[in-house]
Amino acid sequence: MKSLVVSLHDVSPLTQPLCAKILSDLADLGVYRTSLLVIPNHHGHAPISENRSFQSWLIRQVDAGHEPVLHGYFHQRQMKKADSWISKLTTEIYTAGEGEFFDLSLDEATKALSDGLKDMAFLSRKVVGFVAPAWLVSDAAEKGVKNMGFVYTTRIGSIRILKPSKEVKSRSLVWSTRAAWRVLASLGWNKALAIAKNGAPILRVSIHPADVQHKLIWWQIRKIITTARRERECIPYELLVERLAWKSL
Ligand SMILES: [Zn+2]
Numbered sequence: 159m160k161s162l163v164v165s166l167h168d169v170s171p172l173t174q175p176l177c178a179k180i181l182s183d184l185a186d187l188g189v190y191r192t193s194l195l196v197i198p199n200h201h202g203h204a205p206i207s208e209n210r211s212f213q214s215w216l217i218r219q220v221d222a223g224h225e226p227v228l229h230g231y232f233h234q235r236q237m238k239k240a241d242s243w244i245s246k247l248t249t250e251i252y253t254a255g256e257g258e259f260f261d262l263s264l265d266e267a268t269k270a271l272s273d274g275l276k277d278m279a280f281l282s283r284k285v286v287g288f289v290a291p292a293w294l295v296s297d298a299a300e301k302g303v304k305n306m307g308f309v310y311t312t313r314i315g316s317i318r319i320l321k322p323s324k325e326v327k328s329r330s331l332v333w334s335t336r337a338a339w340r341v342l343a344s345l346g347w348n349k350a351l352a353i354a355k356n357g358a359p360i361l362r363v364s365i366h367p368a369d370v371q372h373k374l375i376w377w378q379i380r381k382i383i384t385t386a387r388r389e390r391e392c393i394p395y396e397l398l399v400e401r402l403a404w405k406s407l
Pocket residue numbers: 167168229233290291292
């Protein structure tokens with residue numbers, strides 16, 4: 159059977175109410191297993207290690223079948239004095255400053271990753287996936303991800319299995335709500351992409367908390383998921399990667 163992977167990005171105490179609404183709407187569509195991309199300390203002022211009510215909420219979601227995934231540490235990129243114009247353009251305009259792992263060194267990445275895993279240790283299970291904020295990750299930082307023992311990471315256009323090393327091409331659907339023109343552009347683009355992906359073995363749908371606040375976007379996401387569910391099994395990345403790892407594609 160073909161697969162559908164739904165991931166919810168930017169899960170943190172700051173977005174918890176929106177995330178809860180999204181997961182409840184997804185459950186109404188029969189989607190009970192997603193990958194939850196958790197930010198350990200969203201923008202430096204929402205540490206999950208100090209937030210018991212967020213911890214117990216996340217434990218409940220994981221117990222219900224969702225997969226916890228590490229998604230950066232602060233999510234936001236710390237500005238560097240020597241930023242080149244191209245770094246500024248990529249991180250400030252394309253991602254609104256959210257590409258935390260865009261140019262981290264191996265040491266910086268290793269520290270952020272191990273701090274993140276420590277903060278998620280209240281979960282009784284191992285975290286095996288890492289997804290960089292805005293999917294931007296330097297080669298050095300990706301080496302850190304591999305060294306730390308993560309099993310997989312994803313980019314917007316692929317799933318990277320780290321053990322055994324393998325890249326599976328699959329472009330994710332993702333919406334932008336930052337400006338009115340972006341909303342319109344993403345509605346058109348994702349409609350076309352969903353049609354183009356109809357026969358593909360894997361369909362990836364990446365949701366952000368703000369998507370649920372935009373009527374048309376949330377309607378389109380639910381419609382695409384409803385259609386996909388008829389002929390696809392909805393599984394988290396962890397399970398997909400397990401199946402892909404030893405299969406020759
Ligand atoms: Zn994110």
